[in-house]
Amino acid sequence: MKFLFEILKQHSVSGDESKTSEFILQYINQRKNKWNSIPEIYSGEEFHDCVLLKFGKPRTAVFAHIDTIGFMSRYNNQLISIGGPEIIEGTKLEGRDSLGEISCAIVGDENNFSHDFPRGIDPGTRLSFAQNIRITEEFIQAAYLDNRLGIYTALQLCETITDGWVVFSTYEEHGGGSMPFLLKFIQSTAPIKQALIADITWITEGVEFHNGVVISIRDKFIPRKKFIDRVTKLVKESGIPFQLEVEEYGGSDGREVQFSPYAIDWCFIGAAEENVHTPDEKVSLADLDAMLRVYPYLMSRL
Numbered sequence: 035m036k037f038l039f040e041i042l043k044q045h046s047v048s049g050d051e052s053k054t055s056e057f058i059l060q061y062i063n064q065r066k067n068k069w070n071s072i073p074e075i076y077s078g079e080e081f082h083d084c085v086l087l088k089f090g091k092p093r094t095a096v097f098a099h100i101d102t103i104g105f106m107s108r109y110n111n112q113l114i115s116i117g118g119p120e121i122i123e124g125t126k127l128e129g130r131d132s133l134g135e136i137s138c139a140i141v142g143d144e145n146n147f148s149h150d151f152p153r154g155i156d157p158g159t160r161l162s163f164a165q166n167i168r169i170t171e172e173f174i175q176a177a178y179l180d181n182r183l184g185i186y187t188a189l190q191l192c193e194t195i196t197d198g199w200v201v202f203s204t205y206e207e208h209g210g211g212s213m214p215f216l217l218k219f220i221q222s223t224a225p226i227k228q229a230l231i232a233d234i235t236w237i238t239e240g241v242e243f244h245n246g247v248v249i250s251i252r253d254k255f256i257p258r259k260k261f262i263d264r265v266t267k268l269v270k271e272s273g274i275p276f277q278l279e280v281e282e283y284g285g286s287d288g289r290e291v292q293f294s295p296y297a298i299d300w301c302f303i304g305a306a307e308e309n310v311h312t313p314d315e316k317v318s319l320a321d322l323d324a325m326l327r328v329y330p331y332l333m334s335r336l
Contacts, residue, residue: 035169037061037189041182042167045129047104047160048116048208054100055083058202061189062087071196076219084212085202086219087192094228094336095199095220096191096329097213097287098184099206102177103311104162107131107155111148113140116160117207120312121147126164131156137164163313172244172319179307179315180234181206183322187232187304191329198333199226206233206287213290221296228261228336229300231288232329234317235279237308246275247324250302253284255292261299265332272331275324279306303328 046054059077062085066072073087083100103117105127115121121144129136136159138151149155163177176182188200199220205211220226235241235248249269251262269276291300305321 038182038186039167041185042176042178043165044182045160045162046100046102047106047162048101048205050160051083051101051204055085055202055204058085058100058185058189062192065192069192070194073192073200081216081219082212083204084216086216087200088224089192089195089200090197092198092224092226094230094333095201095226096188096230096232096333097201097203097291098188098232099181099203099287100185101204101207102162102181103207104160107149107157107159107161109157111151111154113147113149113161118311119163120310122312123147125313127161128164129155129159129161131159136161166313169319173316174319174322175314175316177313177315179317180310181232183234183305183317183325184232187325187329190326191333194330195333199224203287210287210290213287214294217291217294217296217298227298229288229291229298230329230332231286231291231300231302231304232325233286233302233304234315235284235302235304235306236281236310237306238279238281241277241279241306243306243308243318244320245277247277247321247328248279248302248304248306249276250279250281253279253281253286253288253302255285255289257288257292257300257302262301265301265303265336268332268335269328272328274328274331275320276328303332
């Protein structure tokens with residue numbers, strides 16, 4: 035859990051992912067010689083803070099976005115949402131501008147909100163939820179479990195994977211944008227036909243805590259049934275607990291896989307959380323454990 039706590043403390047609001055990208059690269063370079071297979075690493079300005087790892091001869095790619103929701107300062111103490119954060123008066127925010135560290139709170143509601151910092155904040159400054167990590171025997175609760183748990187899962191997968199892409203994408207929370215050039219690079223370097231999206235979904239009337247990792251049959255977008263059935267069959271055989279999700283709304287990097295010019299099947303697989311897009315996101319540790327176990331199992335068999 036120590037490493038997960040370190041990931042949760044990284045700031046990475048959409049469009050400003052460079053520090054988290056550097057953190058991930060540092061971890062990879064420290065650990066890669068102990069992995070079952072040493073990957074080829076692609077990163078840097080050419081990839082706009084995304085990180086791609088190519089292991090062996092890939093058939094499947096795992097995508098985990100490294101950005102988070104947050105806020106941007108405007109004028110006269112105004113704030114603008116980045117992604118879809120819940121606007122709750124009194125919520126603590128953190129950031130940094132040209133004059134130093136910032137710690138403030140939201141004032142107002144979703145129709146008209148601002149910050150209470152005692153001076154003006156440089157326009158365009160990104161602010162994140164203040165982090166408060168809580169862990170019990172059954173749950174982890176913190177800001178940005180979406181998608182720090184996806185990053186954690188993808189990095190744990192790197193320990194044992196022999197063939198596949200593991201890709202850390204950007205911009206996902208605010209309209210996407212990195213996936214088209216990532217997919218183009220992947221398909222021209224070592225093409226794939228399958229993609230798994232390591233992300234976090236919602237607790238609903240049909241998706242409950244402690245019932246396992248979620249395999250999404252659909253959100254706003256609908257992946258190909260033939261591939262979903264194949265994934266589901268494999269997970270059933272594994273004995274890893276899982277539950278199926280059917281929703282009308284929501285999206286992920288899977289959307290951009292489906293909209294790409296490439297014939298790539300995709301499936302969203304992740305733990306479900308309560309208190310979505312707040313500082314108090316909550317995930318079952320049992321569901322997280324199932325998420326951590328399902329990715330190595332699937333990547334060796336798909």
